[in-house]
Every structure is written in C-alpha cells, then in structure tokens.
Amino acid sequence: MDSGHTAWMLTASALVFFMTPGLAFFYGGLVRAKSLVNTIMLSFLTIGVVTIVWTLWGYSLAYGNGELIPNFIGDFSLLGLVGINTFASEGEAITPLYDVLFQMMFAIITPALITGAFVERFKFTTYLIFTVIWVTLVYAPVAHWVWGGGWIGADGAGALDFAGGTVIHINAGAAAIAAALLVGKRRNPGLQPNNVPYVLLGASILWFGWFGFNGGSALAADSYAINAMLVTQIAAATAATVWGLVGLCSTGKISGVGVATGAVAGLVAITPAAGAVNALGALAIGFGAGLICYFAVELLHKTKMDDALDVFAVHGVGGLWGCIATGIFAIESIAGVKGLVEGSASQVWIQIYTAGGTLIYSFVVSFIILFVLDKIPGLGLRVSESSENQGLDLAEHGEQATIDDGAN
Amino acid sequence: MDSGHTAWMLTASALVFFMTPGLAFFYGGLVRAKSLVNTIMLSFLTIGVVTIVWTLWGYSLAYGNGELIPNFIGDFSLLGLVGINTFASEGEAITPLYDVLFQMMFAIITPALITGAFVERFKFTTYLIFTVIWVTLVYAPVAHWVWGGGWIGADGAGALDFAGGTVIHINAGAAAIAAALLVGKRRNPGLQPNNVPYVLLGASILWFGWFGFNGGSALAADSYAINAMLVTQIAAATAATVWGLVGLCSTGKISGVGVATGAVAGLVAITPAAGAVNALGALAIGFGAGLICYFAVELLHKTKMDDALDVFAVHGVGGLWGCIATGIFAIESIAGVKGLVEGSASQVWIQIYTAGGTLIYSFVVSFIILFVLDKIPGLGLRVSESSENQGLDLAEHGEQATIDDGAN
Amino acid sequence: MDSGHTAWMLTASALVFFMTPGLAFFYGGLVRAKSLVNTIMLSFLTIGVVTIVWTLWGYSLAYGNGELIPNFIGDFSLLGLVGINTFASEGEAITPLYDVLFQMMFAIITPALITGAFVERFKFTTYLIFTVIWVTLVYAPVAHWVWGGGWIGADGAGALDFAGGTVIHINAGAAAIAAALLVGKRRNPGLQPNNVPYVLLGASILWFGWFGFNGGSALAADSYAINAMLVTQIAAATAATVWGLVGLCSTGKISGVGVATGAVAGLVAITPAAGAVNALGALAIGFGAGLICYFAVELLHKTKMDDALDVFAVHGVGGLWGCIATGIFAIESIAGVKGLVEGSASQVWIQIYTAGGTLIYSFVVSFIILFVLDKIPGLGLRVSESSENQGLDLAEHGEQATIDDGAN
Amino acid sequence: MIRIDAVIRPERVNLVLDAMSEAGCTGFTYSNVSGRGTQEGVEVFTGRGSSTANRVSLPKVLITTVTEKSKQQKVIDSIISSAKTSESGDIGDGKIFISEITEVIRVRTGETGNKAI
Amino acid sequence: MIRIDAVIRPERVNLVLDAMSEAGCTGFTYSNVSGRGTQEGVEVFTGRGSSTANRVSLPKVLITTVTEKSKQQKVIDSIISSAKTSESGDIGDGKIFISEITEVIRVRTGETGNKAI
Amino acid sequence: MIRIDAVIRPERVNLVLDAMSEAGCTGFTYSNVSGRGTQEGVEVFTGRGSSTANRVSLPKVLITTVTEKSKQQKVIDSIISSAKTSESGDIGDGKIFISEITEVIRVRTGETGNKAI
C-alpha cells in the first residue's frame, strides 16, 4: 500500500466534497434573496440523498463486477458496498474503498449542477425523488460508459475524459435543458443577483475543490496529478480573465459574476483535458472556454428557454468545448495519444461522437423522468404561483435567508 | 519517516483547524443579528487561547511522559513542548510534533462547541478565563483517559473511541448543560436564526473539516483512514436526510437549519465509530443520529434549561448514541473487537460506562468552575440586561456585524 | 518519485491558492458596502492575470535556467513553461512542475495584498495593468533574489526566509506605501467595516491556507513541514490573543476585526521564521507581532498617508519584525545557523540588510510604475469623484454586493 | 400636494411602479418593511427544524410618492389595479394612506411646489 | 384618521406591537432605521481594533400605524408603557409623532375610511 | 410642528445631518431607501456579466426630522446647501417634503409638543 497515493486520494476526496457547498453558494448568490436558502438546499441535500443512493446501489451499477447490459451498465454485485475489501490487498496501492469515496463525490455534484436550470420554481420534494432516479438511470450508466468499462472509455471507443467532462458536465448540461423546458420560465426573473460576494465565494470554493477533482483523477500523487493541477489553474485563470475582458470591451465594465462564471467555464473545459495537455494547451482551452461560453450565454438568453443559471451554456457548451479541445490539444507524451496539434484528427472525432452520445442519452432520459414526475398526482415539477411569488425560502422551507428585525 | 503518512497528518491537521471557523459560522447564523460577531468570536478567540494553553502546559497534562495521578492525568514533563523531538527518530513514521499539532486542533474545537449553550448573554472576558481553566481541568484529563494511557482507552477499559466521541462531544455536551443552567435563560430568544446561509456554510466547513478529524484519527494514510472518511460521509449524509424527512413529515417543510443540524448530529455520532464500522453500520448510525437527536432537541426545548443552540441534544446525545452504537456495530475485522451485531454485548457495556463517567466528570467539574467564576467580583457569567438588549456585538466588541448605512 | 512529498505539495498548492479568495473576503469586509464587490474582485482577478503572466514569462524570470543580470533576475529560458519536464526524472522526488505551481500561488497573493492600500478609489483597469508590470519588474526579481539563486538567499547573503517574509510581505508592504502615497486619501473613509463576519471568514481562510504556505515551503512532507505548521499555528494564535488583550486594556473591548488582524500579523511574522524556530520561539514572535503591529497601526493612522487597510503596518512592519526575529530566534538544530538566542548576532544583521534592500527596491520601482501609469492618458490611478461617491461596485462593475429589493 | 403611502406585496413592486408612472407620478421612494394586518402570517421554523411558530409580520414594500392633488384618484386606481393579485383581491394585497404635504422642494434647483414634484 | 409614528428601541418591538394590538390597532408597518436624538451614541471600533469613535446614530425601529382618532390616546398610552425601559424612562426610549391622514384605502376591497383601517 | 422628509444621496448623509444639527434640529431618523426620480438610473449586469439593463431605482437615504415651524426655513436651507453636489446642482441631489405634525411625545417623560422635539 502506498501511503502517499492514499494521502492524496483522501485529500482529493475531501476537496471534491467541498465543491458541492461551493456550488450551493455560487448558485445561491445568483438567484433572488427570497429563494436563497432553497437554492443552497438543492445542492446541500443532494449530498445527503446521493450518498445514500451511491452506497446502496449507485456504485454497484456504475462499477459493479459484472454488467447487466454489456458496455452500458454495471450490476448489483456490490450492493451496499458489501464485498468490497476494507483493506488493501498485496500489491494494491490503495484500498478499493477509496474509489467508492472519490466517485461518490462526483456523483453528488452532478445532479447539484442541474439545479441551476430550475431554481426559484422547482418543487423541493420532487427534486429529491428526481435525484434518486436520475443518479440511477443517467449518472450511473454514463459513469460506467466512461470509467467503468463501458463503450466510451479506455475499454471502448478510447475517448479521453480525464476527470469527467462527459460524465459530469455534458451530462448535467443536457439534463438542465430538459428540466428548463419542462418546468417552464420563471414568472419574474428579477434584475440582478442577490449576493455577488456569495457568487465569488462559491466560485472560489469550486476552484479550490476542483484541484481535488482534476488532480485527484490521476488516482495517485504523481506527475500526472501535478500537471492536472497546473493546467486546471491556467485554464480557469485564463477563462476568467478572458470573460472579464470581453465583457469590458462590450459593456465597458468588468462584472464580478462574469469573471466568476468565466472561471467555472474554464474549469469545466479543462476537466476532460487535464490528463492530456500541457500549460500552453491549457491556455488555449481556457481562452476558448471564456470566449465560447460568453457568447453561448448571450445566445441562449435569446431563446425562450429559461435555463436560469446558464447550466447548459457553461457546463454543456463548456464541457463540449473541453471534450473536443482535448482531442485537439492532446500531447502524446502526456495523453498517450496524439491530438490534432500533433497531426492526428482521429481523437477529435472520437471525442465528438462520445460527447454527442452522452448529450443525447442524458437529455432524453432526463426528459422522460421529469415528464413522468410532472404527471404523478401529488408531485409535479413546479411550485404554485403564490409560492413562487412569496419566494421558495418561506414557501418550501419555512425560513428566510437573513433576518435582522427588531421584532425578532 | 513515511512521507505519505506525514502528508496526510499535515492535511488532516489543517482540516481540523478549519472546523472551528466553520463552527463559528454555524453558530453565528443561528443567533440574532445583534450578537453575530460575538458568537463568531467565541469560537475564533478560542483558537488563540487554547493554542497557547496547549503549547505551554495542556499537551503535557494530556500526553506527558509520566502521570501526576495514575490513569487520570499526565504530568509536567513536556511543558512548553520542550523535550519533544523536532525530527523523527529512526523507525518513527512521523515526527512526534505531529501529535502535538493534531491534538491541539481537537483541544481547540471542544470548548468552542460549549459556547453554543450560552450565546447572546455570556461575558466574553469570563469566557476566556473559563476556557483556560476548562482545558486544563477537564479537557486535558479526559483526553488522557482515552488517548493518553488513562482508564478509558486501550490501556484501560478498552473503550472504542476512534476520533473523540467522549473526549470531544460528550465532554462538550455535559459542560454545555452546566453552563446553560448557571448562566440562565436568554431574556428574549428571538424567533428565527439570523442567517441561514451562514448556518449552511458553517455546516459545510464542519463536514469538510471532519474528514480530517475522523480520517486523520487513523494517524496514517492507510485503509483505516479511507474507511473512516467513507463512513463519516455516509453517516452525515444519512442523518441530514433523515432529519429533513422527519421534519417534512411532522411540519410539512424541510428546514435548511434542520438538515444542517442533522448532518452535524451524524458527524458527531460516527466520530467514535469511524474506526470500527463499515458502510452499512454507518448508515445505521446516521439513521439513529438523525432520529434520536431530532427528538432530543424537541424534548429538551420543553425543559426550562436554555441550552441555546442545542449543544447537549446534538453533541451530548449524539455523542452518547455514537459511543453506544460503536459497541453495537463494531466489526471485528475493522475494530479488532466484536460488537453486538457480531454477538458480543460486552463492548456495549464498556462504551456505556466510560461515556457515563466522562459525562459526570465533565458536568461536575464544569459546573464548579463556572460557579466559582460567577462569584468572583468583577467577573460573573452574565452580561448586564442593557448589554443583552443592545446585543453583544456593540456591547462587548464595539462592532456591528454588517453596516450598510449611507452615513457610514 | 516520492508520492508522499508529491501529495503534500499538491495539497499545499491548493491551500495557498485558497488564501487569495480568503484575502478577498478579509479585505472586502473592511471597506464600505458600496465597494465590497470591487475589493473582492481586486484579489479575485489577480488570480486570473498573474497566472497568465507567471505561465508565460514570470516563472522564467524568477527561476529561469540562466540569469539576465547576475544575482538579480532569471532569464527567458522557460517562457511558456516549455522545456520543463512534465514527469519526474530518476532521482527526483517530485516533477519540477510542482515548483511552477506552488510558486505561482505565491506570485498571485502578493499583488493582491497590495490592493488593501488603495481600495475604494483605484481604477480597476489600471490595477490590472499595474499587476502585469509589477509581477514582472518587482515580484519576479525579488523571488529570484531569495529563492532563485540571487543575492539574498542561500546562494547569496544567506538570509533566512523560509516562506517569503521578504518576497511576499515586505515586498507588498513597501509597494502599498507607494500606492497609498500616489493615489491619495479616500474622500470619505467611513466609520466602520461593512461586514465583520467576512473579515473573520477571510482571516480564517487565510490562516487555513497559510498552513500550505508555510508547511509547503518545506517542499516535502517531512519534519520541517510539521514544525512549520506548528509554529505557524502558535504565532498566529498568540498574536491574535495579544492584539485582543491590548485592545481590551486600552479601549475596554475586544474587537473581532482586531483579533483577526492580529492573527494575520502573527502569520506574517512567522512566515520567514517557520523553518528556523521552535514552539517557544513562535510564541515570542507571535507576541511581538501582536504588540508591534498594533502600535504600528495606531502610529500610521496619525500620518497623512491613507494606507486604507493597513497593509504596511501589518505586512510591512510584521514582515520586518518576522525577518529580524528569525535572526533572533533561529535554532541551529532547525535553521542550520545560530540565531541571537544562541549567541550569534551575525544572522540578525543579514536579515536586516536584506529586508531593507527589498523594502527600498520594492518601494522605488513600485512608485515609478504607478507614477508612470498615473500620467498615461486614459489610464490614471484614481476613479472620478462621482464614481468614488457612488461606490466602486456600481461604477466599475455594474453590480451591487447585495440586493434584497422587492422591485428586483 | 398630497402624499400617497402604499404598502404592497414585494413581488408587485415593479408592476405598481410602472402603473403609477403611467398614471402620472414622476418620482417615488420605496423600501422594504415588515407588516402586520389582517393577513395571517406564515409558519416558520424557530430553531433546528423541529418546531415552528407563526411569524405574524410579513415582508412588504412601502412606496411613497408625492403628487398633485388632481392626480390623486388616478394614482390610487393605478395602484389598486396593479397591486391586486386576483379579481376579488387577496388578504395581504396592501393598503394605501393619503395625507397632505405642505411643501415640496427640489434640492438641485430650489424649486418649490408642484414644479418640484 | 390619524397616523402614529413611533421610534423605539429594537428590543422592544414585540412588546410594543402587542400592547398596540390590545389598545385596538389592527395593522402596523415597521422597519429598521437609524436614529439620533439626545441619546449619546455608542463607542465603536473604526478599523483594526485599535481606535474607536462615537457612532452617534443608533439602531431603532420605526412603527407606523394608522388608526381612528378616537383611539389616539389609548394607543399612545400603550406605546409609552411598553416602550419605556424603566419606571423613570431612559434616554433613547423613543419618540412618538402624530399626524393627520386624509384617506385610507384597502387595496383588496377598495374600501375607504375607518372601514379600511 | 412640522415634519421634514429629505431624500438625499447616501454619501451626503453625514454632511446633511451635521448641517441640520447646526440649523437647530435635535433629532433625526433615517434609513436606506430606493428612489426613482428624473435621475436616469444606472447600467447594471443582469446575469453572467454579458448583458446589462438599466436599474431605474438608485440607493438613496431618507432623513426625517420633526421640528418647530419657526425653524423650517433654516433647516431647509441647511439641507439644500449640504446635499447639493455642485454649485448648480446635479440630477439626483434629492427632494424635500414638508408636512404638518399634530403632536410629538417623548416616551421617556411623556412630555409633548415643542418640549418633546
């Protein structure tokens, strides 16, 4: 057993855990004050629910010993994590439980990302049920495709997805559109984010945790982990700066929310590429992420869809750019395969069709799940008009974000 | 010297450090706005004071080379940490200073936990003096009992307390009742928490830091550490979810503060068990913690005692449940001893009487300390009525949590 | 390759990254509410800009293979990080990229520290340009002096600067005075900090991250790292407590902002000393930092200079004290050289003149850069009077920190 | 000149302000307030998510406008029609108070009376 | 109809509201304000916890109620007795302002006058 | 007795309060409000830093003081001179509203009328 690799995977798991609260504040700052608690809770209780699902059957479906449907999904061999060794066997660098733990944190943040699409109007209890089903029917299979021996990853098409550009970001982005379409537009979307410092706090925690996300995806404390962290930093910083400067050119001001969003877009885009590119590739990917996602946000605002916090524009589009860019900027000495910059176009094509497959699968199945939940009496996706007017904090949680009231 | 174990203990110490600011915000969000700074400061300055006490004599009393009173307390052999090697000797995996550092962080958070009982009315300077005495007379001995060679731990009764269910949580919970009884009820407890996002931020930081608390208590980057982190995550998530759902059933709404409290209750309960149970045991412990602490809070609200932030219901009761549950769900292959689920009742009994001993000792000695401080002229436990009305931020700190005042 | 050392350097880099957002909130809480976003953004976008500069040419100038000017600055050999191995070679404990990453985080926080001097009135775009130039002409050379083979460090005068007392703190402090002098006083400095919880949150994150800063400066997970973390904790805690108590004696109240500032002063002072002193030395350094910086703040408030957030009093004076104190309290068994307490005065003298050299260089060059930027048409250092009155959030970013407005 | 104080539901502010503008108001001042009327209040959690209590005061917005007496009825009508949440009105829709103002002065120019409104 | 504006200590709000209800007020609107009177202000830290200054304005709560003229004295008495912190009263206990209201309208029903209060 | 309500720029509050004190006001109550007048509003980002919109309401501060009628002109002059940002005044400098107060009561002593101001 290698104590150094173990130390890093422990740390990386904790860091990825911290991302979901970070996301909670990132999203929370962007809504209106009367739904701030609800927005935070959508992420926070996702931690609770997905951990239970993952322990009981989620991990097994993604990484089980066999496959219920070959190349598609795992089996029930590891239900309740029974049958996984607690202690490392001879020759194993780390006990297999580290994988349960690390992957659990990924399974948690993915549905939490989706919530950005439907904040300020989604029924909280329906969301909890949705999460259970979505992790089972969408997340677990897609994770299996990429990392569990399915059709996309190393044992399949050979797509490069170091830390989950497809599994997490394209997946969440596609589900976000399905949700935004079905839940409908906010009645009164408000003018400005309620709390810009929270947006920046959340983005900072996300960025901090992303070092565990990408660095930890090396699954060891080695040169890959260091390179992953370095390129993560470079891409995020570049995208943040580019977003700020593009905004400056077109509006005359640099928006804090914009720079934070740019950072997240850069982090999304570098996610699949973090094990394949070097510093200059990361600069290019970050540059592209800042530019492309900026205009994706602008464009999607012109549609009738109300993806409230631009989940698709940032995670979907950013994830797609990242997946393709991985094929473009992959360096053989790091990735093991040549990218377009080294003269080989084939990897780009693999990246595109695997990303596309994920996008379509996630969109279709998410749409069906939500459509059915909407029709079930007593559930339904949307809160009542009066709850929406009152704000979801009072209506769904009996709470107000802040109270500074003499009468209190 | 093992660099991997060292890397993990460095990280774990930093994580446990971060818990105390997390607690500061968790508690701070729960009081009224006019005592927010004071509540944060109670935790924050505890870091300052306890670090000094621990360096000068606290560590020595808990882990000194000899014992002033056998099985009860250490000695003065390591005053000022003089005489502890800075460098690891041959065969040592880590330099002995790591233990000073890691244990220091535990000594810091324990008195900070107590402060929840008496927020909004306790004299700040008296608290500082109380902390110095309490760490000396209560914390250091109890730490010695469990981990320093005293009557409870491996060299004594053989109680299982992996990361401090007795030393930290039962201990703090018992002192909290003593403090709540002596300081008396708040004059006007207000209606709602002033800042729910702070509660959730604090709970998130606590959870994040708890990975260092429980994972680090393996004192190495090994399979125990990974198992500890995994069961920590499962118990916290389960208790959070259970609390939310029980609240939903009985009130129709899911409270953000409730879910955060549930998470903390789960973290408390898994603390002694993190080196003894597997994933399914953690599910059971988390389930129990959510349920038991929920009703403990309800019950204790019916008493006349004003343990303002439910320190006893969450840390005391949660800690007791965790200690007993460790005896129930301990798995021999992990814990080294059989728990009730494997057919042996004896460990449960050991757990109960050692927990009870701690509870009584802590309550009695804390009561005496506070009673004496209350009588000393110029000290006293409680601020004046006008200070309490004005809020402790202005009265004790000359500060206001937030100012957005044209005239500023 | 040593996985343990790698694990720690990955973690430490992430921790140091997190300090800059911590600083953003520390500073943000201290200004008036109408410039909160701007103050946070000054730090946040520094991450973006400096990362790019560091990747393209900054690292090369500080740590390049050759020297453009001997003992003074590196060269262009590592532009774009091309030519640095991604993988560790035989016998290397860690891949060389770890150094790029870890040092990058130091380069980021240093200009961010300076911003405290000129908050609430500095032009944001001018700041971005200033940062690019300052990192190139001031930070990179000074880093080279101390750690890159220049005239101050081990290959030069032999000054002890473990984690950057000169490179980061004296450097930033000196630039802060230059900036404060040139930008002029705030028109209306307000009465109180707008958000004390943010100050305490920021200080907590800074403290947490500083474990990576000082502990990581051992560049390995070894006994030095553990000692560095322990003395960091002790110095910060002592300075925080001392600041609180001195304030209590002179004003009758303990200020939360004061205690947080004390902690930062302690962290600054222990930075150069963290690889040279033991626990008792740290107590002394923390004690001195609390006392000296407290009175430095008082004194500097009496001057006409408006170093708004006391960057010089805390980082400049604290850094100077730390550098000198390193010479006083250095223990040969740890530092490799004797300090004054062990009877040798020579190290104190080395510490003083190297610190002084840095102070003068940084002040002069920063002054020139800012002076020139002020004269360039279209740039200039200061926002218009109406922008300053309106607050920089609306004027420079088109944002308001918080909005809880029915009409929103 | 008269002063109109309208206490309305927060989510209606934009609608009401727009309606008032159309009815001829040229300026407004508004702020968040807490209000208690015949409306019932709302169930809130008091502590750890286990017990609830009724918060009798609800968040409201107070809009104040000063206008010429001649516009009084038009403005009131515009407020009523835009602040009402349903045809028949719901409890909590708000209240309007009218009082007399003896003088208005524009700081910028020193103008007074109707010219200053 | 009259309008009563009472500026009181924040910690007294619940007591005062209850007393006013008992005295016959059916509705209130209140909000946090800053106030400066003969009261002295409070010493606050201005920066890093080393120097202090006097903040002259203190947090207060402004309660506004509109009621029938006939209830005026009863309501005023209820405010005074509930807002006073001691028998002899303390500086900062507050102030009450009475003015005339020409009309009250309930948005929900369009009712006016005493019926609408 | 009269009541003076002045809506002014936030950054002027201290200046205005001081000027009013000098003009003989002994007490004030003020709070943050949002205001909309002939002033244009400000361009704000609406979402992710890519599109902006005009926020018509701006942060203002409302200062209320009740004073003797005899001091009216002096107080108004003091407000105007301290709230104006330039010689000629700028849009957004504020507005002053005067109304009648029928009674003032000091809670502490029960004093009424001019004595209670």
Ligand SMILES: Nc1ncnc2c1ncn2[C@@H]1O[C@H](COP(=O)(O)OP(=O)(O)O)[C@@H](O)[C@H]1O
């Ligand atoms: N008499 C009053 N004095 C002051 N404010 C009042 C009064 N009556 C009502 N209000 C304000 O108007 C708001 C709406 O009143 P509400 O009771 O909901 O009206 P309705 O009786 O028409 O349903 C209240 O929340 C309160 O702020």
Ligand SMILES: Nc1ncnc2c1ncn2[C@@H]1O[C@H](COP(=O)(O)OP(=O)(O)O)[C@@H](O)[C@H]1O
């Ligand atoms: N003339 C006034 N105009 C407006 N508000 C006033 C006036 N006098 C007092 N106040 C308000 O009443 C509050 C209480 O006044 P205070 O000076 O404490 O009363 P007292 O003089 O009875 O002690 C003040 O904080 C202020 O908000």
Ligand SMILES: Nc1ncnc2c1ncn2[C@@H]1O[C@H](COP(=O)(O)OP(=O)(O)O)[C@@H](O)[C@H]1O
């Ligand atoms: N008729 C009015 N009723 C209520 N408040 C008003 C009125 N006119 C102006 N105000 C308040 O005064 C503030 C300043 O008005 P502004 O339009 O800037 O004045 P000016 O027309 O002198 O430039 C506004 O923001 C608003 O809060």
